[in-house]
Amino acid sequence: MRYFVAVAEELHFGRAAQRLGIAQPPLSRAIGQLERRLGATLLARGNRVVTLTEAGAVLLREARAALAAVEAAERRTRRAALAPAGQAGVVLATKAGASGELLAKLLDAYAAEPDAVTVDLLLCGVGEQGPMLRDGRADVALLHLPFDTTAGLDTEELRTEGQVAILPAGHPLTDRPRLRTADVTGLPDLPMPRWPGPDGTYPAGPGPEARDHTQLLQLIALGRACWIAPESCRSQLREGLAAVPVDDAPTVTTVIAWPPHSRSRGVAGLVRTAVRVCS
Amino acid sequence: MRYFVAVAEELHFGRAAQRLGIAQPPLSRAIGQLERRLGATLLARGNRVVTLTEAGAVLLREARAALAAVEAAERRTRRAALAPAGQAGVVLATKAGASGELLAKLLDAYAAEPDAVTVDLLLCGVGEQGPMLRDGRADVALLHLPFDTTAGLDTEELRTEGQVAILPAGHPLTDRPRLRTADVTGLPDLPMPRWPGPDGTYPAGPGPEARDHTQLLQLIALGRACWIAPESCRSQLREGLAAVPVDDAPTVTTVIAWPPHSRSRGVAGLVRTAVRVCS
DNA sequence: GGCGGCGATACCGCACGGGTATCGGCCCAG
DNA sequence: CTGGGCCGATACCCGTGCGGTATCGCCGCC
Known part of the structure; x- marks a missing residue:
């Protein structure tokens, strides 16, 4: 199953084998055996391109869950042991x-x-x-x-x-008692920063890049960005920052x-x- | 892991091996290897009696979940395939x-x-x-x-x-517009039937044994038992049965x-x- | 038409899983 | 106190299967 997940993610037998630390032929065989055992074609080997079949997509989801479960079993047992x-x-x-x-x-x-x-x-x-x-x-x-x-x-x-808008102290909006989401997201001078996704890359768009909360707050204090956050973060606000409730932000x-x-x-x-x- | 679950459930290497269709020595070895791999003692081999350690109990729970997950993966993939x-x-x-x-x-x-x-x-x-x-x-x-x-x-x-009490038609309680749980559970002439547990055995106690809803309703109609059930089952009541709302039964x-x-x-x-x- | 990329196939060797035989410790019966 | 029986561990052997290298077959592309 680990093998199948690797191939399904890479969609390339050679790279998957490399990632698994084995050679390509055993991998091909293993997938073949799995397909025979399940009675299903999991991967469509088109010319120079490998695609997931529907059954393969199902197995990918299920296999990920199953692998996570056995990993969990090992880890938790190890921890319980020591x-x-x-x-x-x-x-x-x-x-x-x-x-x-x-x-x-x-x-x-x-x-x-x-x-x-x-x-x-x-x-x-x-x-x-x-x-x-x-x-x-x-x-x-x-x-x-x-x-x-x-x-x-x-x-x-x-x-x-509720949520509050985090703004640089002294920004005109900080005079208002409450805001709406649109008031904050549309500011050309204070764009929302971009966060790296799970893969570590930043989405395209305006706004500075921020990697953690410290950087984010710094950017806001510098008047380069704004943000919307749960109101409990007010207690952590440093100087130079102001918070204004945003009414229509999701609680x-x-x-x-x-x-x-x-x-x-x-x-x-x-x-x-x-x-x-x-x- | 299948091996471990078998031993943990039987608490007996010999029987577990039999259940798994293998001999006892390979099973002992397999468990030993698993213990070494996890760095944990899973089973306490007391004199003539095997007990689960804490780590073993953890692994039993986790392993059951993990095995269910891989079974699910296989089954769903098979179904998706055909x-x-x-x-x-x-x-x-x-x-x-x-x-x-x-x-x-x-x-x-x-x-x-x-x-x-x-x-x-x-x-x-x-x-x-x-x-x-x-x-x-x-x-x-x-x-x-x-x-x-x-x-x-x-x-x-x-x-x-809500729930209703299912009673034989004509029983004195059927004249009341509504009941409380205590009114129904304490009846010496109409005990609650006993259901078989997951292992197929009946709990001890009074009351007739019933295996399915048909038998249950029959017993009630015969004036030998009563029952509490969701009110939607009223539409399925046969002749000779009456239903009275039970106020304090859980919805x-x-x-x-x-x-x-x-x-x-x-x-x-x-x-x-x-x-x-x-x- | 040759080359290169990629998956499948062929074949080999070793390691691991499973089997049988046996041991060692313990409880219990006599 | 001692022998038998139960049960798990150990020793050893064997076959299967997984992983490795070499090679093929197919297709697209320069």
Whole structure:
């Protein structure tokens, strides 16, 4: 299956073999055997070009999930093994720079619990928490709807908040008590910065490139950009920045999420504490 | 991993090997290798008794999920392969005897859709739909909260209804306009029937044994039992039965559920139709 | 028409999975 | 206290299968 996923992603037997660290002929054979075993043509070998068939597309999705599941099994078992005894820690994944005080409150409150286990933090980029949970690199995560997807995860809602526009202090818009999205997105002098996608490249368009929150805030303070963010980030604003509520921006819901079948004692305690802290 | 799950379930190498159709020594070795690869002791070989370690318990849960995922991958790919072209059907799992008219309405409405694909029905027992979805025997299912668990599934709510007590016609309680749970569960002359568990055995206790809804209704009509069921089952009541609303019984929510990563065109259409039909 | 890219096929060797035989520890019966 | 039986581990052997190299067949392109 790993082999098939590699070929399906590369759409090229030679490159896929290289990526897998094996030679091309065994790979061809392996795919052939898989196709015979499943009774399905997975790849259409056109002239000099390989395409996914419908069955192949189905298998690609399913195989990715399956591979993530076995990776998760290995990782979680390894972690459970090296824990002392009855004290397997949990790994909490969260976006770097988001939910700062909520996270702090949660960790403090949880550490005070009588049966608390150690909590390791795993800071990751936007939208990476889902995969982290699915392949076992993390056990529980803080997500932010509607930006993250909770498909396939169990969740508890923690907090709902509006969004604010982050502007350079002194900008004309900061005099207004509230704004609308259109007021902010259409500013020629303050474009929204561009973020690198999952592949590390920046989308085309106007606006400066920013790689993390620090850079972003710096750009705003310099009067080169603006941004819309959950209102809880107000507590982290440095000098030179102002925040104005944006009425029609989607509300952001912070949820705590975990993979459905792995509700260990540590995860359960953390979830319970999170719900209690936020209610 | 299959090997490990077998041993973990049997807690006995010999029996596990027999179940797997291999000899015991290779099995011992395989488990040993797995333990070395993961760097974890999975099974505590006590004197004449094998126990799961904590790490083993973790792996058991994770491995079950992983195995279900690869089974699902194989099954779904096979099904996708033998479909004509762009017309992969979907398998809809539902409890036998539940949601009858809703199901009929849904299938009718969906069949009338322009891009409908064939829908195969898979009737299964209580609580089996989740596993069916997870290991690929089904693509979409109708579940009933709070009886079924939706952990790890994407869902859309379809309908919420109260519950009614099903009593033999003419029973004194049928004169009351509404009941409370305690009124029904404590009746010495009309005990609740016992259902076989997932393993096929009946729990101990009073009450007759019933294997399906037909038997159940028959028992009630004969004045030997009573039952509490969603009110939509009223339409299926045969003569000799009466239904009285039970106020404090938990409301039953019918949801349509599907595995999160496999939202194919067919599943999406079915879900859309279901939501439309029920709103 | 020759060349080059790419997947399939042919063939070989080794490593790993599975089998049988046997050991070692433990409980229990006598 | 000792022998037998149960059960998992170990030792050793064998065949299958996976991975490697060499080569073919096909097609597009210069």
